[in-house]
Amino acid sequence: MRTRVPIFITAFVGVFMILKFFFVTPWISLISNELEQWGIVTLAFAIILGVLNLMKINLKTVMERKRDWGYKLLLLASMFFMMGAGGLQWYHDVMAGRTAEACEKAFAAASAPNAPAAAQQDAAALKSQKDAARLAADKNAFSFSFYNIYYPLAATIYSLLAFYVASAAFRAFRAKNLHATLLLIAAIIVMIGRVPIGGYIWKGFPWLQDWLMIWPNTAGQRAIQMGAAIGMIAMGLRVIFGIERPYLKG
Amino acid sequence: MENLVDLFGVWLTVLLTLAVFSFLYRDNPVYKIAEHLYIGIAAGYTFYQAFRTTIYPNLVQHMIDGAQKIQAGDPAGWQMQWRFGAFVLGMLMLSRLVPSWSWVSRWPMALVVGAFAGLNLIGYARANLVDQISATMIPLAGRMPGVNGMLPLLPQASPGDSSIINHLVLVVGVISVLTYFFFSKQQNKPLRRIGVVGIWFVMITFGATYGSIVLARVSLLIGRVYILTDANQPSMGYPFVTGAGLIIAALVIWRIWLLKPDDRNPRG
Numbered sequence: 001m002r003t004r005v006p007i008f009i010t011a012f013v014g015v016f017m018i019l020k021f022f023f024v025t026p027w028i029s030l031i032s033n034e035l036e037q038w039g040i041v042t043l044a045f046a047i048i049l050g051v052l053n054l055m056k057i058n059l060k061t062v063m064e065r066k067r068d069w070g071y072k073l074l075l076l077a078s079m080f081f082m083m084g085a086g087g088l089q090w091y092h093d094v095m096a097g098r099t100a101e102a103c104e105k106a107f108a109a110a111s112a113p114n115a116p117a118a119a120q121q122d123a124a125a126l127k128s129q130k131d132a133a134r135l136a137a138d139k140n141a142f143s144f145s146f147y148n149i150y151y152p153l154a155a156t157i158y159s160l161l162a163f164y165v166a167s168a169a170f171r172a173f174r175a176k177n178l179h180a181t182l183l184l185i186a187a188i189i190v191m192i193g194r195v196p197i198g199g200y201i202w203k204g205f206p207w208l209q210d211w212l213m214i215w216p217n218t219a220g221q222r223a224i225q226m227g228a229a230i231g232m233i234a235m236g237l238r239v240i241f242g243i244e245r246p247y248l249k250g
Numbered sequence: 251m252e253n254l255v256d257l258f259g260v261w262l263t264v265l266l267t268l269a270v271f272s273f274l275y276r277d278n279p280v281y282k283i284a285e286h287l288y289i290g291i292a293a294g295y296t297f298y299q300a301f302r303t304t305i306y307p308n309l310v311q312h313m314i315d316g317a318q319k320i321q322a323g324d325p326a327g328w329q330m331q332w333r334f335g336a337f338v339l340g341m342l343m344l345s346r347l348v349p350s351w352s353w354v355s356r357w358p359m360a361l362v363v364g365a366f367a368g369l370n371l372i373g374y375a376r377a378n379l380v381d382q383i384s385a386t387m388i389p390l391a392g393r394m395p396g397v398n399g400m401l402p403l404l405p406q407a408s409p410g411d412s413s414i415i416n417h418l419v420l421v422v423g424v425i426s427v428l429t430y431f432f433f434s435k436q437q438n439k440p441l442r443r444i445g446v447v448g449i450w451f452v453m454i455t456f457g458a459t460y461g462s463i464v465l466a467r468v469s470l471l472i473g474r475v476y477i478l479t480d481a482n483q484p485s486m487g488y489p490f491v492t493g494a495g496l497i498i499a500a501l502v503i504w505r506i507w508l509l510k511p512d513d514r515n516p517r518g
Contacts, residue, residue, distance in 0.1 A: 002353050006360035013361050017368025030329075037308055038336040039365035042358045044304035045340030051297045052347060054289075071282050075290040082294025090302055142298075148259040149266060150295060152477070153288040156270040159474045162467035163274060169464060179453045186457025187464070194465055211409035212458055215416050219423020220455025222382050223448075226424075227431050229378035236371035239363055247359040 007242040013039070014240035055079070082145055089142035096133040103130040186212060260481050264489040267474055268497050279504055280497055309336055386424050388417050423451040 013035050020032035058072040106123040109115060173188075175181040192198035193209020238244040269284035316330025339358040346355040388394075391414055394401050402413045429441055430448030437445060482490035 002356065006356040009357060009360040010364035010367070013364035014368040014371075017365055018372060021372045034332055035361070036365055036369070037312075037333065038339060039362050040304060041309050041333075041336035042339045042343055042362050044300040044308075045343045045358070046362070047296055047300040048305075048340075049343055049346055051293050052344065054293055056347065068282070071286040074283065075286040075293075078287050078290030079294040079297075082291050083297055086294065086298030086302070090298075144255070144259060145291060146295070148262045149287065150291045152263045152266050152474075153270060153284060153291070155470060156267045156474050157288065159467060159470035160270060160273060162464070162471040165464050165467050169460070172460070179449060182450055182453040183457035183460070186454040187461035190458045190461030191465055194461075207407075207409050211405060211416075212454070213462075214410050215419045216423055216451060216454045217458040219420045220427055220451045221459075222386065222420075223424045223427030223431070223451075224455070225378045226382050226428065229374040229382075232374040233371055233379075236367040236374075239367040240371075247356050247363050 003245075003248060006247055007245065010247070011240055011242060014236070018240075051079070078149075082142070082150075085140070085142035085145055089137070089140060092133070092137035092140060096130070096137040099126065099130045099133040103127055186217075257486060260486055261489045261493070264478060264481050265493045265497070267478060268490075268493050271474075272497055272501060275501060278501055279508075280500055305340075309333055309340075386421060388412075388420065390414060390417050390421065422447065427451050 016028070016032040016035055019028050055076065058076050061072045062069045062076065103123070103126040106119070106126045110119040110123040112119075169187070173180075173184045175184055189205065189212055190209050192201065193205040193207075193212075198205035198209070235244065239246070266284050266287070269280045272278055273281040312330055312333050316327040316333070319327030319330065321327075339361060342354050343358040344355075345351040389401060391401060393399070394412060401417070403415065405411070405413050405416055426444050426448035428448070429437075430445040430452065432441075432445075478490045482488055
């Protein structure tokens with residue numbers, strides 16, 4: 001039960017996913033598409049599992065007043081706040097959709113020949129309701145948190161890497177031998193060729209940068225991609241045939 | 251009221267941006283607040299997205315639609331109820347939270363691994379192998395479809411245009427890099443020489459990729475600096491200058507009075 005069933009499930013599902021490409025029959029497509037959907041839904045549950053695990057670990061720290069428990073409390077509070085705000089956003093979106101639909105119907109009724117005056121009044125009233133519902137869906141706690149907390153934090157954390165990448169460059173870009181020199185020259189051409197000052201120093205830099213990215217860089221990337229694809233295929237077959245069993249760990 | 255919310259939003263954006271930049275000094279409470287806030291908000295957002303974009307449409311809505319079809323007398327509705335299996339597997343996945351039952355989560359994991367191994371196997375073979383080989387099968391001389399007349403020898407004014415040199419660079423580059431990564435057979439002298447050319451191409455590729463990454467990060471950094479300077483308006487109360495002053499003051503207080511002596515030199 002603990003080892004054979006998972007191996008059987010992997011082999012069964014993996015084979016159907018491959019068969020789907022080679023046999024275009026309704027029943028194979030039906031089963032493989034359904035299994036694919038099961039995989040997608042199960043992956044979404046894995047995200048839920050991750051969030052629940054984060055909750056479990058941090059709640060334990062807060063309850064036991066361990067080191068940095070205040071930060072963990074902030075983490076939990078912000079997580080619950082965003083979940084609640086998300087639920088509210090969903091509700092607002094549904095309401096906005098329903099009002100828009102009702103408004104469209106009312107306008108269709110009002111624009112019909114010999115429509116009564118009351119129908120036009122209804123349509124006008126529904127239009128203001130529709131605008132209010134749209135505004136509530138566009139501007140609420142969820143969009144505020146997304147644009148003023150989530151986005152700035154994510155962008156700034158990634159931009160912090162600029163400092164570390166630059167400091168790593170000082171160590172990596174040393175012309176110690178031919179290989180390191182090639183790396184250094186390629187990086188310098190790309191960096192100088194992409195900024196306006198590169199064109200002022202020498203007009204050929206932007207052209208050279210483009211050429212380097214289109215031809216030699218493509219050649220290297222392409223060969224690496226091919227190697228990785230062969231590796232992926234070999235690994236996929238090993239997993240499907242049960243030689244590699246990563247899911248049995250842990 | 252709306253303006254007040256907008257103003258609060260600008261201040262929050264600036265303060266959080268500066269809080270993350272405070273990490274450049276060292277790990278500190280201001281950064282930790284921003285970091286934990288980010289993890290919490292991101293986890294809540296991911297949870298919401300998983301429910302709204304996957305679990306609800308692909309499971310709940312699908313089964314409700316199926317039930318409605320059954321009520322209407324359409325037998326296709328029964329087929330749609332198969333999706334209940336995904337719900338069972340999803341619940342089995344959550345068994346990982348209970349250590350004595352965590353082995354049950356292997357079943358849904360096995361399904362996910364099998365499904366994506368099968369899908370990737372074909373996807374990679376097609377996109378990263380067959381298509382790439384086909385794109386490398388290009389003429390090295392003579393006429394070429396899309397090129398007016400004969401293939402020129404030297405690269406043209408537009409760097410992407412075809413020429414004999416460009417095509418040679420591409421073909422030689424791909425073959426030599428593949429030769430360099432060919433470990434299934436001991437390499438003799440001619441193969442080693444081709445491999446040497448391959449490593450030159452690999453180094454150029456890594457250099458170009460590294461240069462691109464550096465520029466992408468710097469461009470993100472410039473974007474954040476623009477956000478800070480653009481927001482620094484008198485009508486908003488100079489959030490950048492005031493926020494920077496507040497964060498520096500908080501760091502000074504923390505460094506002088508609150509930082510324990512043991513934590514002052516974390517590197518020993």
